[in-house]
Amino acid sequence: MPLLSSMYLRLRLRNMYQGTKSNSQRFVSKSTTQSSESKVNGVSSEGITSADNVQKPQRYTKMRTKTAALGGKNLVEHVYHILEQVKWGPAAEAALDNLNCTLGVYHGNQILKRLQDHTVARGFFYWLKRQPGFKHDEHSYTTMVGILGRARQFNAINSLLDEMVEDGSFPNVVTYNRMIHSYGRANYLDEALNVFYQMQEAGCEPDRVTYCTLIDIHAKAGFLDVALNMYRRMQEAGLSPDTFTYSVIINCLGKAGHLDTSYQLFSEMIAQGCTPNLVTYNIMIALQAKARNYPCALRLYRDMQTAGFEPDKVTYSIVMEVLGHCGYLEEAEGMFTEMKQRNWVPDEPVYGLLVDLWGKAGEVDKARGWYQAMIQAGVRPNVPTCNSLLSAFLRVHRFSDAYDVLQSMPSLGLNPSLQTYTLLLSCCTDTQYLSNMGVCCELMAISGHPAHAFLKSMPAAGPDGQNVREHANSFLDLMHSEDRESKRGLVDAVVDFLHKTGLKEEASSVWEVAAQKNVYPDVVREKSSLYWLINLHVMSDGTAITALARTLAWFRRQILMSGAVPMRIDIVTGWGRRSRVTGSSLVRQSVKEMLNIFEFPFYTESGNTGCFVGCGESLNTWLLHPYVERMHLL
DNA sequence: ATAGGGTTAG
Incomplete structure (x- = not known):
């Protein structure tokens, strides 16, 4: 296995079992301790007398530490596996009671962290709390806040925080950060900002993670100005961006359409001595790829490798897509092979991408080949992948193959979707x-x-x-x-x-x-006072004609009802949805024909032949013709 | 004494 892949696996494993390697001895399980002792040391615990104890205190301490750590690890695993399989209820509680052992807060938290289901986590959290002598600390409260946040249980979080304070523990910067993240991800940005201000009132200084989270959630929700403002405040607070923060901001800027600025920031981070990591490169490559700057994306891919990073699953997926969209389908397949050679297990979307790429290229048999390869690899196709194959067959009029795909969906447990029907x-x-x-x-x-x-x-x-x-x-x-x-x-x-x-x-x-x-939502928009845009560019031609006719009729009625006369109307057709050749648009052509037939007074501005402009008195006069109400019947 | 939070694709 190549070095990076095995490192990745080790990291994954370490994260999975995080904490279980640490030397905790907070809880003692009588039964497991005994058996571990006899196993590990080769002597039964009865063999250790009090005399040994006195004579060799050091050895005894060492031994106890070791056995307790093993017992702890086992118990954490044991309890976790019990909880992983149950819904919370009396049975789960009885199972825990039957263990008849004491869990400390450290190990309790280790288990809690791994529980996905928030109802189980909550049940376990309160079960722990009821155990005699048990007391949650800020770590376990914080873990619970995170779990509830992921499940968007905001009321529960607030009562938990009350309990936490009553219990004598106080939220720290991590607790607050988790709340900010939770609120942000649920699109409650005001609440996230509230936490940001509250934490400061409570005397808790925001750290880099706080700012980084706020930047990310605001940018993702489309508030780039707030995000950049937070970036400024972070620097004012004396916190310089690290690789993680740079990656977040670069991603935000790029996604918000500021591709050049994002690239500048990438250069800046390098100049600052902040080394991009694999994720940073993946972000950069994906951003350039999405903007169709394929040569730049591929250059970054090479830079990444020069910098000593082996591509991971995300990289492969992005680069394959880039290659595919550039028309380099064999190269995309080569990537797939390389990815497998490096022991990454291809998943559904990767196979799906190849099906889609070959299908769109009109090579339906290649597309079907990948579809079959996916099934042979034991990967179940999903609905979008079936749609890709179906669409490929339809496009070349191979209706009996299309029929087979459609027919096979239910047996794969797949229901045709709205997209299936649409195509x-x-x-x-x-x-x-x-x-x-x-x-x-x-x-x-x-x-x-x-x-x-x-x-x-x-x-x-x-x-x-x-x-x-x-x-x-x-x-x-x-x-x-x-x-x-x-x-x-x-x-x-x-x-x-x-x-x-x-x-x-x-x-x-x-x-x-x-x-x-x-x-x-974006078809009709008042760009400025009495200056309107009608945007038809995402429509097929029949829909565009219909939409335009009804929208112009709507303007007519507005004039008759309120006297509000538009001064200018821009009809935007763009390249049209169905057009595959740049510069030729069915929508544009159909719209133009219609406008001509009804003698709509339009002109086109230089450089934008896809936009028909009507304005002034001629527009006003035209809109008052009674036939505007019936244009759609043409 | 241990630990806990933030980023990327489809």
């Missing part, structure tokens, strides 16, 4: 003559997704379209917990489908409901 539906409208329609409809029926029932039971639009709106409304309610991207994908496919099959009124009603339900 089947998109396939219906993919060709000019809708020639895929029949076979795709069959596949859609097989998927058994609720979206199919929704589409099949779509009523013909009544005079005001209210029936369609209600129908769409209840379907979107059903899809409530799906994330917005997925909902947007499906609505896009549905509206496009309805539009292209001539059901324009229905398409419009579905669009309106989706817009009302905030599925498209």
